[in-house]
Amino acid sequence: xxxPNNGPSEVxxxxxxxxxxxxxxxxxxGIDLNLGTGEHVSIIGPSGSGKSTLIRCLNFLEMPxxxxxxxxxxxxxxxxxxxxxxxSRAHRTKVGMVFQSFNLxxxxxxxxxxxxxxxxxxxxxxxxxxxxxxxLLDQVGLSEHLDxxxxxxxxGQQQRVAIARAxxxxxxxxxxxxxxxxxxxxxxxxxxxxxxxxxxxGMTMISVTHEFNFARDAADRVLFLAxxxxxxxxxxxxxxxxxxxxxxxxxxxxxxxxx
Amino acid sequence: xxxxxxxQGLKGTLLIWVGSLALAVLLGVVVAAGRRSHSTxxxxxxxxxxxxxxxxPPLVWMLLLFFGLGWGLLGDSPIFAAVVALGLINSAYIGxxxxxxxxxxxxxxxxxxQAMALPKxxxxxxxILPQAFPIMLASSTAYAISxxxxxxxxxxxxxxxxVFYAYNTVQLGADALTSFFVIGLVYLAFSVxxxxxxxxxxxxSVIAQVR
Numbered sequence: 496x497x498x499p500n501n502g503p504s505e506v507x508x509x510x511x512x513x514x515x516x517x518x519x520x521x522x523x524x525g526i527d528l529n530l531g532t533g534e535h536v537s538i539i540g541p542s543g544s545g546k547s548t549l550i551r552c553l554n555f556l557e558m559p560x561x562x563x564x565x566x567x568x569x570x571x572x573x574x575x576x577x578x579x580x581x582x583s584r585a586h587r588t589k590v591g592m593v594f595q596s597f598n599l600x601x602x603x604x605x606x607x608x609x610x611x612x613x614x615x616x617x618x619x620x621x622x623x624x625x626x627x628x629x630x631l632l633d634q635v636g637l638s639e640h641l642d643x644x645x646x647x648x649x650x651g652q653q654q655r656v657a658i659a660r661a662x663x664x665x666x667x668x669x670x671x672x673x674x675x676x677x678x679x680x681x682x683x684x685x686x687x688x689x690x691x692x693x694x695x696x697g698m699t700m701i702s703v704t705h706e707f708n709f710a711r712d713a714a715d716r717v718l719f720l721a722x723x724x725x726x727x728x729x730x731x732x733x734x735x736x737x738x739x740x741x742x743x744x745x746x747x748x749x750x751x752x753x754x
Numbered sequence: 755x756x757x758x759x760x761x762q763g764l765k766g767t768l769l770i771w772v773g774s775l776a777l778a779v780l781l782g783v784v785v786a787a788g789r790r791s792h793s794t795x796x797x798x799x800x801x802x803x804x805x806x807x808x809x810x811p812p813l814v815w816m817l818l819l820f821f822g823l824g825w826g827l828l829g830d831s832p833i834f835a836a837v838v839a840l841g842l843i844n845s846a847y848i849g850x851x852x853x854x855x856x857x858x859x860x861x862x863x864x865x866x867x868q869a870m871a872l873p874k875x876x877x878x879x880x881x882i883l884p885q886a887f888p889i890m891l892a893s894s895t896a897y898a899i900s901x902x903x904x905x906x907x908x909x910x911x912x913x914x915x916x917v918f919y920a921y922n923t924v925q926l927g928a929d930a931l932t933s934f935f936v937i938g939l940v941y942l943a944f945s946v947x948x949x950x951x952x953x954x955x956x957x958x959s960v961i962a963q964v965r
Contacts, residue, residue, distance in 0.1 A: 556865055584871040592869040598862035602884040611880065612870035664870065 497535060497694055497713050507532045507567060507668060507699055508553065514561035515548055522548045524723035525562070528701075530668070535700040537710035537731075540720035541746060546703040547595075549720070550670045553701070554590040555583045567667070588616060591661030595673040597653040599645040605632060605656045606641040609663050617664065624663075631659040635689050651682030658689055669693065671702040705750060711735055719743045763919030764940060770836045770905040770915055775898055777841025778848045782894075785849025790856065804846040813907050815839040820911045833915075836908035840901060847897045855890030856882065888959030895952035899945045916940065 508530040515523040522545045530536055538546045551557040553564065555578060563573035571586055572578045578586075599608050606628050613624035632638055635655040645653050654674055661669060671690065675683040687709045694700055694713040704710055710717055710731055717734040719727045719742075727734060727743045738744045748754075788800035810818075820835040859882050867877035909918035920933045 554869060556868060587869060587871040590869075592866075594862060594866065594869075596862050598860075598866035600863065600866065600881050602881075611876075612872055615873060615876040615880075616871045660870070 497715055505532055505568070506530070506565075507534075509565040510553065510562065511564075512562035513549065513552055513559045513564075515545070515552060515557060515559050522723055523552070523559070526720075526723075526725060528718070528725075530699060530701065532667075532699055533697045534716065535694040535698070535702070535714050536716045536718060537714035538701065538703045538718045538720055539705065539707070539710065539734075539746070539750075540718075540726075544720045545723045546720050547672050550672055550701055550703055553670060554587050554592055556592075588664055589667045591664055591666035591669040593654070593657050593661055593669065593671045593674045595676050597645070597650070597657045597677070599653055599656055599660070601645055604642045604644055605637060605648070608645070608656055609660045612660070613663050627663055628659070631662055632656065635659050636685065649682055650678040651685050654678060654686045655689055658686070658693075662693075668699040668701070671700065671704070673703050673705070675704070675706060707735060707747070707751060719746065721746070759919050759923055760916070760936065760940070762914065763916035763937070766833060766913060766915035766918070767902075767905050770833055770840065770908055770913060771902050773833075773837035774840035774844060774905075775901060777837060778844035778897075778901070779894075781841065781845030782848030782852055785845055786852035786856070789849065789853045800849075804849070807843050807846045812839060812843055812904050813910060815843060816908060816911050832908060832911040832913035835911060836905065836913050836915075840904055840908075844897055844901050848894050851893035851897065852886075852890050854893060855886035858889045859885045885959070888955050892952045892956035892959075895948055895955075899948055902945055903941065 506529050508528070510526065510528045513523050513526040513528070514521075526545075526549055528536070528549070538549065540546050548557055552559045555572070558577075559572075559574075561574045564571055566586065566589070571582065599605075600611065603611065606625060609628035609631060610621070610624040613619045613627060614621055619627070629638065629641065632641060635658055637652060637655055637659070640648060640652060640656075645656070648656065658674075674690065675686050678686060683706070687706060690700075690702065691709065691713040702710070702714070712731075714731050717729060717731050718725055719734060719738075719740075721742055727738060727740045729738075733739075734743060735747055738747060785800055785804065788796050788803075791797055791800075816836055816839040819839050820832060863881055863885065864877070867881055872881070905915055906917045908915055909921065912918065916937045920937050924930045924933050
């Protein structure tokens, strides 16, 4: 079980009625998602349920078609007022994103990957950025690999560089989009451990994941998404051990390998 | 065949080649930017332009520019007319290979730049172009070689390049087979090493290694 937060926290992120379609295909059909500071929500659900699209809407990698998003108590986007380029950039500096396929910069070393946005987005000095990068890469267990390029690292190592890269921006919230799906099962554990440490350290997080054990241990709340809607929402125990909805039960059983 | 004559011709050939290549790259950047524009209008204009440029044979372009469309500016210099004609035509090809190089960079690289709010200039210069450049270079080099061969067409509008000189020496009594064989070797001496260079660069590219 995750280390509980101390007392009620203020709402950091409030997404209301998020809708998104591609052509005639409705991916998100009105999703409400509130997140308190220090809270960790895991999103589970079948492929195509809209999990990834939902978290990609939260840093505007996808533009939602409808709804509203408040961050830190301020309205940053709604369907009537499209966000300006400068505002979406400012928002993205506060939101760390970890992708399924790592997306490390291929021509940069691990250290350079973690430093580049510190220098060019935040305006830190090269020295300050590299110092911070070394600290973070050490924290994720990669101090031996500072000068390696992504191609020389395993999937698990690449993903830990990617986590360090996102943390280097000192984000207020971290988004994880199926961070272990592209990694060999054996190599996942290190990534999951880093994520669990983050959650226990009080980082505000949303993780889209198929790792139920991780969600059970490290999430405060679990959302089950299917067909673009939240089918059920509850504590990890409620969702994994005693789901109320038949659809949730089916999914949990199927992924857990219960026939 | 007189070697001094050959060198004169080679100078003309290289002048047309390098000049038209420079013009093609310059205009190619514009074509690539147009292809990637958000405006449907700009994309349509570029598409029409590329179709026109590609659809007319290089020789016809040269003749048009030399005899008519040069507004008096190109009529005096066949070399200049050839540079402009070949530069225009190849801007379409080079533009598309620049575009293809940018498209070959995985979307995730762009998304990571966006997610970290990297300024567009930094994203292009430090992340996207270093990966796209070897791919652009490899396909552009293929066009550069065909451009080199196309410079021979300029002999028809009287540009003083290798074929023109070789033909003249033959008219003056030199052995035809030897003359044209020698300039054939000179073309090879340029195109073969460039082809090897292109493959070497492509082999070293990060994207090629990943695949």
